[in-house]
Amino acid sequence: xxxxxxxxxxxKNGKRVDGRKVDELRPIKMxxxxxxxxxxxxxxxxxxxxVLVGVHGPKEALPKHKQNPYKGxxxxxxxxxxxxxxxxxxxxxxxREVEISKVSGExxxxxIFLENFPNCAIDVYLEIFDSNAGSRAxxxxxxxxxxxDAGIPMKDLVCAxxxxxxxxxxxxxxxxxxxxxxxxxxxxxxxxPRTKEITLLQMDGLFTKxxxxxxxxxxxxxxxxxxxxxxxxxRKKFDTAEKKK
Amino acid sequence: xxxxxxNVKTDKVLSLIKEGKRADERKLDEYRxxxxxxxxxxxxxxxxxxxxxxxxxxxxxxxxPGTPYPDNPDQGTISVGAELMPLASPEFxxxxxxxxxxxxxxxxxxxxxxxxxxxxxxxxxxxxxxxxIVFIDTYVSNYDGNAFDATSIAALAALNLVQIPKLEDDKIxxxxxxxxxxxxxxPLLSTVAKxxxxxxxxxxxxxxxxxxARFSCGTVDDTIMCAFxxxxxxxxxxxxxxxxxxxxxxxxxxxxxxx
Numbered sequence: 001x002x003x004x005x006x007x008x009x010x011x012k013n014g015k016r017v018d019g020r021k022v023d024e025l026r027p028i029k030m031x032x033x034x035x036x037x038x039x040x041x042x043x044x045x046x047x048x049x050x051v052l053v054g055v056h057g058p059k060e061a062l063p064k065h066k067q068n069p070y071k072g073x074x075x076x077x078x079x080x081x082x083x084x085x086x087x088x089x090x091x092x093x094x095x096r097e098v099e100i101s102k103v104s105g106e107x108x109x110x111x112i113f114l115e116n117f118p119n120c121a122i123d124v125y126l127e128i129f130d131s132n133a134g135s136r137a138x139x140x141x142x143x144x145x146x147x148x149d150a151g152i153p154m155k156d157l158v159c160a161x162x163x164x165x166x167x168x169x170x171x172x173x174x175x176x177x178x179x180x181x182x183x184x185x186x187x188x189x190x191x192x193p194r195t196k197e198i199t200l201l202q203m204d205g206l207f208t209k210x211x212x213x214x215x216x217x218x219x220x221x222x223x224x225x226x227x228x229x230x231x232x233x234x235r236k237k238f239d240t241a242e243k244k245k
Numbered sequence: 246x247x248x249x250x251x252n253v254k255t256d257k258v259l260s261l262i263k264e265g266k267r268a269d270e271r272k273l274d275e276y277r278x279x280x281x282x283x284x285x286x287x288x289x290x291x292x293x294x295x296x297x298x299x300x301x302x303x304x305x306x307x308x309x310p311g312t313p314y315p316d317n318p319d320q321g322t323i324s325v326g327a328e329l330m331p332l333a334s335p336e337f338x339x340x341x342x343x344x345x346x347x348x349x350x351x352x353x354x355x356x357x358x359x360x361x362x363x364x365x366x367x368x369x370x371x372x373x374x375x376x377x378i379v380f381i382d383t384y385v386s387n388y389d390g391n392a393f394d395a396t397s398i399a400a401l402a403a404l405n406l407v408q409i410p411k412l413e414d415d416k417i418x419x420x421x422x423x424x425x426x427x428x429x430x431x432p433l434l435s436t437v438a439k440x441x442x443x444x445x446x447x448x449x450x451x452x453x454x455x456x457x458a459r460f461s462c463g464t465v466d467d468t469i470m471c472a473f474x475x476x477x478x479x480x481x482x483x484x485x486x487x488x489x490x491x492x493x494x495x496x497x498x499x500x501x502x503x504x
Contacts (some may be wrong), residue, residue, distance in 0.1 A: 095347045095350070095351060096351070098344050098347045098348075099344070099347055099348050099351045101344070102344045102347075102348055102476075103348070103474075103475070103476065106476060106477055106478050109478035110478055110479060110480050187473065192480065195480075196482060196483070197480035197481070197482060198475065198480055198481045198482065198483065198486060199475075199479075199480045200475055201460070201473050201474075201475040201481070201486065202472075202473050202474055202475065203470070203471075203472055203473035203474075204355050204358075204359040204471070204472055205359055205471070206359065206360070206361070206465070206469050206470070206471055207469070207470050207471075208468055208469060208470070209468075209470070209487070209490055209491075212470070212490070213487075216483050216486075220483075
């Protein structure tokens with residue numbers, strides 16, 4: 001971590017603090033079908049972030065009064081392991097985790113044919129084992145893979161990425177050092193790339209509309225790259241299954 | 246649980262909005278009337294009540310001395326709480342805040358915090374030892390939609406009135422104040438609902454029942470934004486988000502005159 005009051009050049013000769021270009025994602029690894037007991041699962045490494053997702057369902061939604069006779073529910077649980085942050089995190093879920101769970105579940109709903117599953121629930125359980133900015137984007141990207149892995153019919157995969165500003169520069173996929181910049185703006189965004197629909201959008205920091213225009217363009221480009229990686233991860237599972245036969 | 250009566254009401258909302266109309270005859274980008282009552286609690290360091298149509302929110306601020314976070318030893322902080330009171334709607338229950346109230350509190354917090362309207366360094370009493378924590382607590386007492394905007398207006402109105410309590414031996418002297426808390430900007434949230442594919446500002450409760458998605462944008466003045474929050478299961482195109490942002494600047498400019 002950068003020391004306080006130390007002047008950092010966030011972009012120098014086109015390179016960022018970790019050597020990336022302004023529109024470059026951190027290294028990402030995705031794998032599906034990692035949990036034998038879940039109906040669908042995914043493991044994702046995104047820079048230092050490490051995310052494990054398991055999907056159970058569709059199954060009968062209980063308690064019964066939660067059921068919707070017109071469509072299925074998505075119940076998304078985002079949790080961080082106690083050791084996943086610099087200080088030990090209180091194991092009790094905090095307000096941040098409750099809010100992220102809510103908006104992440106909502107970000108996935110549109111992509112799933114929920115009308116096929118009246119009175120049912122799709123439970124998505126997600127744990128962050130290591131974090132360094134952008135864990136909710138990593139979580140949504142991984143959860144979308146796990147839902148596809150569960151064989152649940154989807155209109156599109158959902159890709160999420162952080163975009164924003166550090167040291168006056170608009171950049172894709174901020175790391176922790178960039179997120180701690182004095183003028184930092186952090187915008188997690190989830191997109192269904194085929195129809196270019198935005199299903200999650202948050203922001204904190206001071207931003208103009210012109211900056212948002214630039215940032216949203218970067219985010220769409222980043223999500224196109226993510227979708228290719230997601231498709232490759234899904235294909236790989238089935239290629240491996242074929243070979244085993 | 247699905248309620249048949251709500252289905253009938255939301256069908257009506259949807260058919261009206263398709264023609265560009267609303268049940269209360271507002272335009273799609275028009276707000277309900279807003280009234281602000283200042284200083285509703287003598288015990289609070291600053292307080293206000295806001296009515297946005299039939300949605301009513303009480304907000305009160307208490308400044309409390311506390312210890313700073315180790316990573317920011319020279320800074321105080323703010324804390325926003327929101328309660329969806331059981332008396333405000335048959336859907337709200339007694340007990341600790343659920344996800345809806347938590348999201349509301351966090352988004353209003355984000356709008357105020359990120360606008361940097363309160364200088365956290367000015368809340369420092371003794372570095373590393375004692376700082377002020379500004380507790381902004383809000384209570385939705387009647388719910389008819391758009392709690393985000395009503396709560397953000399109430400929180401800002403209360404914040405604008407805050408007097409800093411007098412400290413003696415690190416304890417608050419009751420009823421004595423040393424001056425006003427400096428509020429340098431006027432951050433406000435402005436919310437748009439997407440209903441039947443159309444963008445509708447300041448949704449009422451029945452409009453919220455019919456909405457696919459919701460987008461709130463916080464602005465500090467006519468050019469700078471400080472917060473976004475998209476909610477609900479639907480989606481927005483980037484063009485729709487741009488339109489929501491323009492509306493937020495326009496609507497918050499009017500509301501700012503009242504606060």
